[in-house]
Amino acid sequence: MSENYVPKSAVGKWFNERLPLLDLIYGHLMPYPTPKNLNYFWTFGGILTFCLVTQIVTGLVLAMHYVADADLAFASVEHIMRDVNYGWLLRYIHANGASLFFMAVYIHMARSMFYGSYKEPRELIWIIGVFIFLLMIATAFMGYVLPWGQMSFWGATVITNLFSAIPIVGESVTNWLWGGYAVGSPLLTRFFTLHYLMPFLIFALVILHVWALHVPGNNNPEGIDVVKGSQDTVPFHPHYVVKDLFALVVFLIIFAGFVFFVPNLLGHTDNYIQANPLQTPEHIVPEWYFLPFYAILRAVPDKLGGVILMVSAIAILAFLPWLDTSKVRSAKYRPLYKQFVWLFFANTIFLGYLGAQVADGMYLIMGRIATVYYFAHFIVILPLLGYIEKTKPLPKSLSEPVLSKEEKEIIASGATT
Amino acid sequence: MSDKPVTRRNFLYITTGTFTAAGAASLVWPFVDQMNPDASVKALASTEVDLRPIAPGQSITVLWRGKPVFIRRRTPEEISEAKAVSLDELPDPQDDAARAKNPEWLVMVGICTHLGCIPLGQKGEYNGWFCPCHGSHYDTSGRIRKGPAPSNLEIPDYVFLNDNTIKIG
Amino acid sequence: MQYLSKLLILIFLNIAFFQISVQAAEMKEPLHPEWSFEGPLGKFERASLQRGYQVYTEVCSGCHSMELLSYRNLMEEGGPEFSEAQVKAMAAAFEVKGAPDEYGDVVMRPAILSDKFASPYENEQQGRAANGGAYPPDLSVMVKARHGGADYVYSLLLGYEDAPEGMILDDGVYYNIYAKGQKIAMPQLLSAGAVEYSDGTEATSEQMARDVTMFLTWTAEPKLEARKRIGFKVITYLLILSFLLYFTNKQIWKESH
Numbered sequence: 001m002s003e004n005y006v007p008k009s010a011v012g013k014w015f016n017e018r019l020p021l022l023d024l025i026y027g028h029l030m031p032y033p034t035p036k037n038l039n040y041f042w043t044f045g046g047i048l049t050f051c052l053v054t055q056i057v058t059g060l061v062l063a064m065h066y067v068a069d070a071d072l073a074f075a076s077v078e079h080i081m082r083d084v085n086y087g088w089l090l091r092y093i094h095a096n097g098a099s100l101f102f103m104a105v106y107i108h109m110a111r112s113m114f115y116g117s118y119k120e121p122r123e124l125i126w127i128i129g130v131f132i133f134l135l136m137i138a139t140a141f142m143g144y145v146l147p148w149g150q151m152s153f154w155g156a157t158v159i160t161n162l163f164s165a166i167p168i169v170g171e172s173v174t175n176w177l178w179g180g181y182a183v184g185s186p187l188l189t190r191f192f193t194l195h196y197l198m199p200f201l202i203f204a205l206v207i208l209h210v211w212a213l214h215v216p217g218n219n220n221p222e223g224i225d226v227v228k229g230s231q232d233t234v235p236f237h238p239h240y241v242v243k244d245l246f247a248l249v250v251f252l253i254i255f256a257g258f259v260f261f262v263p264n265l266l267g268h269t270d271n272y273i274q275a276n277p278l279q280t281p282e283h284i285v286p287e288w289y290f291l292p293f294y295a296i297l298r299a300v301p302d303k304l305g306g307v308i309l310m311v312s313a314i315a316i317l318a319f320l321p322w323l324d325t326s327k328v329r330s331a332k333y334r335p336l337y338k339q340f341v342w343l344f345f346a347n348t349i350f351l352g353y354l355g356a357q358v359a360d361g362m363y364l365i366m367g368r369i370a371t372v373y374y375f376a377h378f379i380v381i382l383p384l385l386g387y388i389e390k391t392k393p394l395p396k397s398l399s400e401p402v403l404s405k406e407e408k409e410i411i412a413s414g415a416t417t
Numbered sequence: 418m419s420d421k422p423v424t425r426r427n428f429l430y431i432t433t434g435t436f437t438a439a440g441a442a443s444l445v446w447p448f449v450d451q452m453n454p455d456a457s458v459k460a461l462a463s464t465e466v467d468l469r470p471i472a473p474g475q476s477i478t479v480l481w482r483g484k485p486v487f488i489r490r491r492t493p494e495e496i497s498e499a500k501a502v503s504l505d506e507l508p509d510p511q512d513d514a515a516r517a518k519n520p521e522w523l524v525m526v527g528i529c530t531h532l533g534c535i536p537l538g539q540k541g542e543y544n545g546w547f548c549p550c551h552g553s554h555y556d557t558s559g560r561i562r563k564g565p566a567p568s569n570l571e572i573p574d575y576v577f578l579n580d581n582t583i584k585i586g
Numbered sequence: 587m588q589y590l591s592k593l594l595i596l597i598f599l600n601i602a603f604f605q606i607s608v609q610a611a612e613m614k615e616p617l618h619p620e621w622s623f624e625g626p627l628g629k630f631e632r633a634s635l636q637r638g639y640q641v642y643t644e645v646c647s648g649c650h651s652m653e654l655l656s657y658r659n660l661m662e663e664g665g666p667e668f669s670e671a672q673v674k675a676m677a678a679a680f681e682v683k684g685a686p687d688e689y690g691d692v693v694m695r696p697a698i699l700s701d702k703f704a705s706p707y708e709n710e711q712q713g714r715a716a717n718g719g720a721y722p723p724d725l726s727v728m729v730k731a732r733h734g735g736a737d738y739v740y741s742l743l744l745g746y747e748d749a750p751e752g753m754i755l756d757d758g759v760y761y762n763i764y765a766k767g768q769k770i771a772m773p774q775l776l777s778a779g780a781v782e783y784s785d786g787t788e789a790t791s792e793q794m795a796r797d798v799t800m801f802l803t804w805t806a807e808p809k810l811e812a813r814k815r816i817g818f819k820v821i822t823y824l825l826i827l828s829f830l831l832y833f834t835n836k837q838i839w840k841e842s843h
Contacts, residue, residue, distance in 0.1 A: 253828065
């Protein structure tokens with residue numbers, strides 16, 4: 001962004017002089033200095049942007065055919081699947097896109113945790129990210145309600161009933177949410193409206209997320225500061241444009257595999273049964289990407305306590321930059337943290353597994369242990385590690401990695417002879 | 418400076434770019450096509466009408482593809498009136514025989530060719546149809562005679578399945 | 587890359603676990619006949635779909651509706667592909683509600699192509715009353731609404747056996763080894779010769795179960811053939827593009843050093 005961009009065409013010039021929009025976009029996409037050592041985990045930012053745009057565009061066209069009414073919603077989705085030109089394709093992209101979106105966002109978050117990308121001076125990027133994640137959860141949940149299948153209906157019932165845990169005003173709040181005394185058409189219509197709105201809020205936050213990122217610049221696998229414009233950086237275009245594009249296409253192969261060959265694998269069969277307010281499915285499970293949080297909810301025997309803990313599980317992420325007391329960013333140079341962060345990932349996945357099980361007996365006990373560990377990671381392990389961990393020496397720059405002891409000896413002995 | 422690697426490199430870049438662009442372009446089609454009439458709408462593209470309840474001098478309006486279609490059983494006077502007109506007098510010259518397969522039955526899309534209003538029957542200076550929106554007058558063959566409409570009322574595709582039934586579309 | 591793959595594998599394993607564990611509720615593993623519609627280039631067997639439609643109309647449709655299907659679907663590409671004349675004749679055999687006459691009474695008329703499949707009951711209550719309180723579910727998306735899909739439906743149709751000794755079945759409840767709890771409110775209907783196939787195929791119970799399951803798979807997923815066909819092209823395209831981008835990426839990074 002140091003040099004000003006001058007558009008080649010006369011029209012571009014005319015426009016840019018009056019509104020330097022092209023300048024702005026150019027600056028963020030073309031010369032933006034990027035650390036040269038970013039690995040493929042760093043491509044998920046681009047992949048996520050693609051996911052968001054895909055969800056917005058397919059959602060927009062699906063909304064042209066969908067009817068948000070309890071009597072008509074299920075049939076209108078099937079109308080999309082059967083009659084609308086390419087409707088089946090658009091809907092399967094949208095439905096599987098949600099799952100893939102979460103898959104990508106979890107990898108993106110895990111990368112940030114592993115390489116300490118949330119640390120000073122990037123705290124705000126991370127916090128905006130947590131808000132994006134929150135909005136994604138709300139959007140995905142509301143979207144899952146729209147087909148008005150059995151899982152939609154009972155998922156909506158269970159989750160909106162969480163609000164009844166609020167003392168004193170709980171019942172008024174749920175009735176207000178429902179627009180009635182149970183889940184029904186009024187709720188469906190307002191969920192549709194909000195489901196339509198939220199992606200645009202996410203989009204706005206994504207702009208802030210990228211803006212905030214481009215102030216200090218990208219973190220990198222070494223976790224050290226790089227000097228912008230030094231030999232440690234390369235311009236974003238073409239280096240990372242093409243690299244991101246390659247990663248995106250690989251991601252798309254997986255995406256297309258789901259959409260075209262196993263489009264219902266990630267969904268639940270019960271959602272092909274129209275919502276029936278008189279009959280609850282035997283086993284209610286949320287979509288896979290909510291399972292860890294669902295397990296935390298069920299780990300607590302108290303209604304209000306469960307809700308509070310589940311919300312805290314997400315809210316605590318926002319405090320991560322201060323809970324982690326270590327000054328060293330990358331897990332590469334933190335031998336203890338490296339073990340613990342993997343344990344944390346494994347524990348979260350295990351929570352997801354437990355979320356899909358019937359919550360009793362051994363599963364409940366394991367769920368409680370895993371829940372305790374989830375929180376312990378943030379409020380005990382991370383703060384302590386900063387004080388007790390002996391970190392490895394950091395390289396001065398990306399071009400001069402720290403030499404291992406053996407390498408140093410070899411060089412030293414070579415120099416003497 | 419050797420040219421060769423540069424050419425090969427450019428070839429790779431151009432191929433990749435073209436290939437990406439082609440894929441992106443074909444991705445656009447489903448998003449465009451989803452707005453076209455869908456299969457359930459297309460299935461309603463033809464309507465069969467029973468003509469028996471219509472007496473001479475009466476007309477009915479049926480819905481075909483969401484548009485009104487006038488089916489008028491014309492009286493002998495109306496037929497002779499329509500046939501008597503000299504083509505020179507018409508802004509959009511068309512023989513009555515070309516507009517009614519069976520002279521007794523006139524089947525037309527009931528939408529004014531000016532700006533899409535529905536003309537009123539047995540009204541206007543020519544005893545045919547009159548559009549209240551901007552004052553177009555149609556004769557007993559549905560031909561434009563006076564007013565802003567550029568052409569005659571449209572004749573849809575239709576066939577007589579038998580003496581009493583027609584299929585529109 | 588190494589971590590990426592680790593994580594991806596873990597996530598996929600997690601999903602797989604979830605899929606299996608959810609449905610483990612004491613049910614017998616269903617039969618798995620070979621289906622022509624499986625695999626990346628799978629297609630339906632036209633003749634089987636056509637026979638399946640016959641089984642549905644002659645056996646199932648007495649109790650089960652299929653509200654999401656229209657007669658026109660029977661002639662569409664990727665389905666049974668009956669000819670237009672055939673479907674018109676088939677539709678005309680059913681009566682559906684027409685427009686009200688001049689007195690305001692609803693007149694029944696023969697169905698036409700654009701009509702939805704005629705339902706056996708006016709409403710759910712009537713369906714319940716006629717079946718001892720158990721409402722026969724709509725079959726339009728049944729195959730997608732049951733875990734195990736086509737295999738489960740096929741097995742269920744063939745799973746009737748004599749109840750083991752000591753097991754007491756209520757009136758209107760039947761013993762079926764593939765049903766949940768081995769009890770089902772639907773009686774066995776596909777006994778050999780239940781239909782007489784117009785194409786001369788022998789109507790064994792396996793044959794009928796196969797045909798009607800194929801038909802129900804199509805009604806649940808009518809765009810399956812188009813989906814797989816397009817999917818194959820898309821994946822091929824993406825694979826080529828990924829190769830091109832891989833080399834382009836390599837070239838770009840090589841030049842910068």
